[in-house]
Amino acid sequence: MISQQSLRKVKIVATLGPSSSSLPMITKMIEAGVNVFRLNFSHGTHDQHAQNIQWIRQAEKTTKIFVAILADFQGPKLRIGDFEQGSITLKEGQTFVLDSEDSLGNEKRVFFPCHLDLHTSLSPGNFLLLDDGKLKLEVTQVTPTSLKTKVVVGGILSNKKGVNIPNTLLKISAFTQKDQEDLKFLSNQPIDWVALSFVQKPEDLQTLKNLLAKPFKVMAKIEKPQALQSLAEIIELADGIMVARGDLGVECPPEHVPILQRKIIQECRRQGKPVIVATQMLESMIYAPVPTRAEASDVATAVYEGADAVMLSAESASGKYPLEAIEMLHRIIQSVEDDASFSKSLETFSPPLEHSSVSDGVTASAKKIAQDIKSPLIVTYTATGGTAIRTAHKRPPSAILAMTTDENVARYLNLVWGVYPCLIPHVEDLDEMIVMAKKVAKDLKFLPSLTPIIITCGVPFGTPGTTNIMCVETL
8 A cells, every 4th residue: 555645755764662662553653654664683582573573564464555674783782891880980091991801890990792803903002982982992902801991081981881993994793693693583584674783894794695594685784984995895785775873973073974974875876775874863852752953954964865764763762752753754854855956956966877777778768758747656567676776766756666576575675765665466468567557556546547657667577687668658
């Protein structure tokens, strides 16, 4: 089912957590406009995630709206252990040790479960940023079991705070033992995307791809500055990208983050890969029923830049107003897309695909004709989703209705800009496909008679990458 309200180009990703993990809430979130649910494997048990997956698929059947599920691996998130009193206060200039002694910490030391070979990545002069960059330590001595540091910026440090190591290529795998256990669990679950955290180089993605037993789409999270050195190669290998501004904003100066966001989005658009902008989109709505005006502008910027999706994290997972945050995100996106300058903004950076084909020529023509005749709908018949993604790359003014016989394709396409999937029965020939396209379009109800629609497909049917036919039909 596709409503006129849901024909929003930019998609909404919402993270599930204590505030939203129930069948009634998930159902309401879908009805409010969520296209993709994110399961954060940094939190929760396998049983809890399995229950959420079951509820999502149940709500999908109830609402008759396809949604995608993105499983986000924790990756090598570095965290300190616990303190005897729950927290300590570090003072500038004091010595503080992070070591492998698994016991409660104090003002002099704390447990730091160093990953294998981490000590080989560090040397005196490196800096550690703790608690999202609030505290800063300088490494003065490195041993296989400890890091001796001097406090540069002090403050209160409490249990299990994160540790970032900027400007350093860490000699640790982005895919941890915990991630492997989570992947084994997911191999029996009906999900669509998996996201790899703390990607530093293309080889990190290849490690995960080599382990996949099911054809999940793989997303690379860009949150380490080191990934920017191989950005084009990482995007080429990935099926999608997440601009994870949380850790990226800790290890990079804040003033660099907007520039990096724009650069990543542009490269994703150049290669025709979907991209999510994530973290702190509506951060104040964790506690307040409305966002700040700056947050609304931040979301709008991502939309104007051509991002495929924007994501809620704690706002929908643990915030007080998860449904209101989704509704606000929808209104901001819709407001930007209704702006007369929105299309012009997308055209400012509208690169040709890096590797063009006949299919790309057909989809480019579909966009041009849709603009000329003011067609509200481009219908694509797609076996793998590739035609729909190529059409979305052009950022046409029309909605993109992706007809497919594959339920998995219908689900994963929910992440792609402007694409709304529809599951159809198998068709035998071109005439039958055109009849099916017109029927599906008429079922949208809000399209009046004699509305022109653009139809693209490939013959022979079911062969990936063969989009070679375009026609214009009227309802």
